[in-house]
Amino acid sequence: MTLAEMRPGSAAKVARLRGEGAVKRRIMDMGITKGTEIAVRRVAPLGDPVEVTVRGYELSLRKDEAAKIEMEG
Numbered sequence: 001m002t003l004a005e006m007r008p009g010s011a012a013k014v015a016r017l018r019g020e021g022a023v024k025r026r027i028m029d030m031g032i033t034k035g036t037e038i039a040v041r042r043v044a045p046l047g048d049p050v051e052v053t054v055r056g057y058e059l060s061l062r063k064d065e066a067a068k069i070e071m072e073g
Contacts (some may be wrong), residue, residue, distance in 0.1 A: 004066035060072035
């Protein structure tokens with residue numbers, strides 16, 4: 001399952017990051033690394049962006065970025 005497929009109110013740990021280069025680096029620079037727990041707070045009506053809580057702060061991700069983050073479970 002990817003972060004983009006998760007529903008508001010759910011939480012899981014990051015299993016792996018797909019992608020390469022600048023996109024992967026940008027996701028990692030936001031504090032999203034393997035083993036980090038992410039809770040989905042809200043999803044916009046059209047599915048973009050996705051608002052999450054990671055490492056104690058709120059973060060908004062584009063749907064295509066969230067689709068590159070594979071979650072455990």
